[in-house]
Amino acid sequence: MSVVTPSRHRARTDAAGLGSDLRVSLSRVTRRLRAERGEADLSVGQFGVLTTLLRHGEMSPGALASHEHVKPPSMTRTVNGLVQAGLVEKVEHPTDRRQVVVRLTDVGRREVTETRRRRDAWLAQQLKALTTEERETLARASELLTLIASR
Template structure:
């Protein structure tokens, strides 16, 4: 008997959540929170930004982002510089240490997952390749 969309949605939600938590356990030397790591990847992808712009992109409140940025600055992962046109603002940019942390975290996550995939039968890897396409398409459907 085929699984219903409702049952499958529940099973997928739980499985994907567990998978993401396990993958996130692989991180670089700095042992950052996922929120902190998200800020680093946002800066890597988008270039320097104000804390307010980062907060908007990461969907958190500005005071929370200020604390996150300050913690990352203390760790040397980001640099805060004067805004070029508004002295009341600062701009946050990724430091070289932040770039290395993103690269190392991604390398460790990819290595962990590649090892797990090597342990699977070829047929299961083919199923996952197809599932990847389906999940990518689902994610791009919008809200």
């Protein structure tokens, strides 16, 4: 099997060394994937809010802040920016008129869909350049990374 490793060093298998190598590799891939965007110039946090709303439906700003692990004032700024961009809208809470909920607009939904399409296309193109064995290795690694993330 011919697994691609950087030419400057050999892949380490001890837990600390492998952890360090994986952190660097995953960070690089993540940065590259984030560069593949839809039309809007969104921050990571803004895109996270859009994907949360797509996955879970409308939420109060407080629930969004809790879900995204940020303080409420920060979420208020994020939501207001997304409202100005036409990607989300604030609507009256269904049971408490003192509150609002945030929901995706059609434009926001299209932004998430287009960004995901671009990212998937970029990654698929990179994977095409690998051998079948290399893709099989990455498929197993994907399973293991999902296991690690779920702990």
